[in-house]
Structures are given as structure tokens and as C-alpha cells.
Amino acid sequence: MVEQEFQQKTKTLIDSLKSICANYGLGNDGNEFKIITQTFLYKFLNDKFAFEAKKLDDNIAKADKWEEALAAMSEDDLDMLQLQMGGDTARLKPQHFISYLFSQQNAPDFAKLFDDTLIDIAITNNDVFAVKTDGGAKVVLFDRISQYIADDSKRDAFCRAIINKLVEFSFERIFTQKFDFYATIFEYLIKDYNSNSGGKYAEYFTPHAVARIMAEILVPQDQRGTVRNVSCYDPSAGSGTLLMNVAHAIGENRCSIYTQDISQKSSNLLRLNLILNNLVHSIPNVIQGNTVLHPYHVESTKDGKELKRFDYIVSNPPFKLDFSDFRDELDSKENKERFFAGIPKIKPKDKDKMEIYQLFLQHIIASLKPSGKAAVVVPTGFITAQSGIDKKIREHLVKNKMLAGVVSMPSNIFATTGTNVSILFIDASNDGDVVLVDASNLGEKVKDGKNQKTVLTPAEEQKIIDVFNAKEAVDDFSVAISYDDIEAKNYSLSAASTLMSKSNMSISPQNSFPERCRPLPAT
Known part of the structure; x- marks a missing residue:
């Protein structure tokens, strides 16, 4: 009351x-x-x-x-x-x-x-x-x-x-209230000021469903209270929705937040979010600047400087953006290891469609501890592209056994963009099966101002979380697949195509398609 x-x-x-x-x-x-x-x-x-x-x-x-x-x-x-x-x-x-x-x-x-x-x-x-x-x-x-x-x-x-x-x-x-209260207040406070109408470096408010799914998979319920003294990073933090959910799952006093974002407005909103959520100790780690060009969070080593490594990384990076004004500066010896799959080329006729998310994704992989975990929003096209930087990144994740899985989300989960998105889960220590979830048919279409968006029910969110964390194979919804099978599928991470192949195999036993999709034994 x-x-x-x-x-x-x-x-x-x-x-x-x-x-x-x-x-x-x-x-x-x-x-x-x-x-x-x-x-x-x-x-x-x-x-x-x-x-x-x-x-x-x-x-x-x-x-x-x-x-x-x-x-x-x-x-x-x-x-x-x-x-x-x-x-x-x-x-x-x-x-x-x-x-x-x-x-x-x-x-x-x-x-x-x-x-x-x-x-x-x-x-x-x-x-x-x-x-x-x-x-x-x-x-x-x-x-x-x-x-x-x-x-x-x-x-x-x-x-x-x-x-x-x-x-x-x-x-x-109300100072005894917890995260959910302040999350609601913060969203109401900034609802008119965090949209995609701000031009080149516009901020996007990540839907809470996406943020909750990320947090619940990165920090499952059975690990709550055991995780402590960890670092959480977002290289394109915006106003901090993703980080607040992860920090809440871990415990605000058990983690330190690190961020960078090119927008001064976003950095100010993030500071306010940290203050509201008892994370003031992390404000000195909030940096306003260009992560891709000038990553701030680095550490000194005997060989010079290298990227700081983090326990948890979350990000909803911009997908397409004109970075032609500093693209050539990225193509240097110092960045060769960070951008291991390459740097997107300039598109002279359509610069605003340059795939900047590929740079953020490579930066995230390079910033992860050997035992670290990450969750990144990517355009769904990333998980099936058959050439170029996208495929090279997927190959890297598979060959280095650092992939947890993918959740393909419903269309219009973001009211501000029609791009279909998936959540890529990276686990640098996962040498077991990879979970692919096709959640594209879930949710209900609702109007959000002039736009239409898809809203997941709490039960649907929980289904995604439970199936992923259990590495469970569910008909027409999810599969658990080995790294070898992903390689045989030309590194595709599409749950939908894998489920379809599995269905074809059950109809035609003589089918020699090499994947082995199977549920794990119940635990």
C-alpha cells in the first residue's frame, strides 16, 4: 500500500x-x-x-x-x-x-x-x-x-x-523499497527523453522483457547469493536498463558496474539510475566517450595497456551507424587482436547502414574474462549470415567453445525498430551443448504510441528462461546442440532451421544430415 x-x-x-x-x-x-x-x-x-x-x-x-x-x-x-x-x-x-x-x-x-x-x-x-x-x-x-x-x-x-x-x-x-519500485519510477521519469528521435547517436530504451531474460540466464536463480565481488560491463550502456537488471540479480553490494557510452545524455541518465539503485560506488566507472575508438577501461601490463576483462557483459549496441569519419583509425596494429574478424567497410552510397554492432560484439568478446559470461542483442541476420564478419565471429565463438546459446525474439519486441533481434549468450567456459531457442512466435501485439510492439507475458518470459537454463529440447521451440553439429551446419545459430531439420529427420529416417539435436537427461 x-x-x-x-x-x-x-x-x-x-x-x-x-x-x-x-x-x-x-x-x-x-x-x-x-x-x-x-x-x-x-x-x-x-x-x-x-x-x-x-x-x-x-x-x-x-x-x-x-x-x-x-x-x-x-x-x-x-x-x-x-x-x-x-x-x-x-x-x-x-x-x-x-x-x-x-x-x-x-x-x-x-x-x-x-x-x-x-x-x-x-x-x-x-x-x-x-x-x-x-x-x-x-x-x-x-x-x-x-x-x-x-x-x-x-x-x-x-x-x-x-x-x-x-x-x-x-x-x-520509500528508501527501504527495492529495485522494482525504482525501475518503474526511473522508466516513468525518462519515458519522454530516451527514444530513437535524437539523431545519429540516439538512445534506445531496452524492453524490460529483454533485460530480465538476459539477467535470469546470466545469473540463474540457483546462483543468487553465491556470486560476489564481480564486475559488470556495458560498452554501449544507454541509461543502464540491462546493467540494473544484472546488478539486481547479483546484489547491488556484490558487484561493480563499468560503462561507456558516447552520449552525454545517456551517461547522465545512467548516473541517476545508479543513484536510485544503491550503486553510487560505481559512478566513477561511468565514462562518456566513444568505446569503439577510445575504449576507456584498460589495464596496465608488462607489455603496455590491454582491455580490462569483466565477469559479466551485457549490451544492446547500435546495429547500423555511420562511423566512416573514424573507420580508418580503427584499422591499426593495436586493434588487430580486438577486431579479430575484421572492420566493416565504408558503404559510400549508404553509410548509415554500416554494421557497427560487429565492432561492439568483437570488443565484448575481447573484454570477457576466461570464465566470463555475456548477453548481447544482435540483429537476427547475424546468426545465419553465410559470409563476412558475422560468420567469422560465430566461427570464433564455436572454435573457442565460448557459446552458451541464442534466443530468437519475436518481431517488434522493440517498438522503435522493425529489425528482428536475437539475444546472443556467450559463456567463455561452456564446453558442453549450446541452446538455441526460437521464441519468435510468442507474445502479443500491442500499440505503443504510433508504433506496434510485441509484449511477452510473464509466463512466456519464464518459459524462455527455464528452457534455456535447463538446456532443454522442446518441440517447435528449442534444441540443445553440440559444437560439432553447429560446425556441420556451417555455423548457423538459427533455432528455427535446426528444428525444421530435426523434423525432416524424423519424417525421413534415411536422412543423413549430421546434426544431433537431443534433450539432455533430466536433472
Whole structure:
């Protein structure tokens, strides 16, 4: 009941902030998402500080106005209190509190006071909360919000409207909630700002069904609680949906997140997602930059620098993108091992169809620990291409016995693209059978704005997860197949064609097709 109440209050707050932006001419403006997400973050950090302070000090907890009790503390006592707080709690001063700004809202130049407060919070917390670029610059928590109002005379009123909304209720009672609550809130918060309408480096919001399937297969239920001190990486992280699901499966305090993404907007949204999900300790590992050209996460060795290796990697990379402006820089001695299958050629007449996912996929394989696991969204054409880089990558995975399987998803699982997708599961230590699942006939078609998408039911999601994890062969749905049989099939990873071949074999016993598709013994 408390969760539903606060979920509604939180959504109402977000809607109110969007309404304020619209009233001041910023509705659908390019800067609206900065105002909404940063204001929401300020509110969240303020209330989290109050929650932690009250847990640590009975006098603050019992005070009619906790802010006044904190303001009355000596500087040394306040420093000691903040030292006892967890690393995911921002360091705030009494003049940073929402209640203080609310009391000062009629002061001259209120917009300047509001902006100065946010900037001071950003500076005070720069070491923990700043996102880095691949060049080493730090992207701080907050901008000067009032600068986005073109008319100087309206800035004070705009900031007053915001502070009056922020003071209306407190998040304090929901800080005991878990991932699912914050995942819902985060999705609602960014739903208008994370779409494929942003041009060349647009962000795509990965459907939760895809994220959950990835997490449940990478970290099965029977391994929950046993996995600890592991690294999780996404080289094209977006706003972090995939990583949040994997971190939740492992346990937020049992893993460290590493990311890189070329989009500054995505990196800022990812930072917010980490804060909401008790993963503040990983913010220093969030890098804004070009992973393909300048991979940031590297380690020093006696022979120089090499890619950092990770325990878990998840990714929904861009499929097709014009990278002709830096393609030649990739074709170097240093990148020969990383891009072992080759670098896609420039397509002079259709540069936007250059297969950049092939670069990300090779980078992921090169970034995996010898015992590591990965799950990557790929265009379904990748699993059957009979020549070129796609086939070379599949050959590499088979010959090095580092393939767990493939799940071919229904069409339109992403509302924003008509491309059919599959999830490629890599397991660098799998020397057993490979699971191929054809889930293309599952799901229900629904309208999502102007687009149509396919939605899986919870039971369908669970069927995919259970069959894959059990390496189970199910008629017209899945097969378990050996590496030798995949090689004999010309390295095709298509469940549908394998199932059809199996069906033909049962009709014609004399058929000499070499694959051996069979269920494993029950465990």
C-alpha cells in the first residue's frame, strides 16, 4: 500500500515538474529533460540525506523540524554525522536543504540562490558523483537550471514554482523499497527523453522483457547469493536498463558496474539510475566517450595497456551507424587482436547502414574474462549470415567453445525498430551443448504510441528462461546442440532451421544430415 501511494506521488511530482516547464515555454524543449531529471535528483538526494540522518541521530529523528536540528549542530558534529552515512548519500550543508530554499523563495535573485545551491552541492560531491569523459573531464551533477529560461524576468518565478513542488512531500518512507519500485519510477521519469528521435547517436530504451531474460540466464536463480565481488560491463550502456537488471540479480553490494557510452545524455541518465539503485560506488566507472575508438577501461601490463576483462557483459549496441569519419583509425596494429574478424567497410552510397554492432560484439568478446559470461542483442541476420564478419565471429565463438546459446525474439519486441533481434549468450567456459531457442512466435501485439510492439507475458518470459537454463529440447521451440553439429551446419545459430531439420529427420529416417539435436537427461 505504501509503495503504491508513493509511486503515485512520485509520478505526480514528475508530471508537475513537466507542467511547470511547459508553462514557462520549455515543454518538449531540448533542455527540459535536464531540468526534470536534475530537479528530481536534487529532491531524491535531499530526502535520502534526511532518511540517513534520522537513522543515525535520535535527536534529529525526534525533532519537529529535522533541518533545524541539523543546522544547530556544530560543524564537527555535522562532519562526524556525514562520515557515518553510507557512500551513496550526498554530503549536504544546512543551506542546501529544500526547506531552506523554500524559506528564502521571496528573496531577491532567488533563481541565482537556487542555481548556486545546486552548483555547490555538485562541487561538494564531485569526487563521488561526477561522471568522467574519456578525456578525463568531469561532468558534474547539476547545471544552472534557470539559464534555460530565456527571459531573465521569469527566472525567479520559475525556480519558486519548482521549489514549491519539491517541498510538498518526502521520499523518506520509500528508501527501504527495492529495485522494482525504482525501475518503474526511473522508466516513468525518462519515458519522454530516451527514444530513437535524437539523431545519429540516439538512445534506445531496452524492453524490460529483454533485460530480465538476459539477467535470469546470466545469473540463474540457483546462483543468487553465491556470486560476489564481480564486475559488470556495458560498452554501449544507454541509461543502464540491462546493467540494473544484472546488478539486481547479483546484489547491488556484490558487484561493480563499468560503462561507456558516447552520449552525454545517456551517461547522465545512467548516473541517476545508479543513484536510485544503491550503486553510487560505481559512478566513477561511468565514462562518456566513444568505446569503439577510445575504449576507456584498460589495464596496465608488462607489455603496455590491454582491455580490462569483466565477469559479466551485457549490451544492446547500435546495429547500423555511420562511423566512416573514424573507420580508418580503427584499422591499426593495436586493434588487430580486438577486431579479430575484421572492420566493416565504408558503404559510400549508404553509410548509415554500416554494421557497427560487429565492432561492439568483437570488443565484448575481447573484454570477457576466461570464465566470463555475456548477453548481447544482435540483429537476427547475424546468426545465419553465410559470409563476412558475422560468420567469422560465430566461427570464433564455436572454435573457442565460448557459446552458451541464442534466443530468437519475436518481431517488434522493440517498438522503435522493425529489425528482428536475437539475444546472443556467450559463456567463455561452456564446453558442453549450446541452446538455441526460437521464441519468435510468442507474445502479443500491442500499440505503443504510433508504433506496434510485441509484449511477452510473464509466463512466456519464464518459459524462455527455464528452457534455456535447463538446456532443454522442446518441440517447435528449442534444441540443445553440440559444437560439432553447429560446425556441420556451417555455423548457423538459427533455432528455427535446426528444428525444421530435426523434423525432416524424423519424417525421413534415411536422412543423413549430421546434426544431433537431443534433450539432455533430466536433472
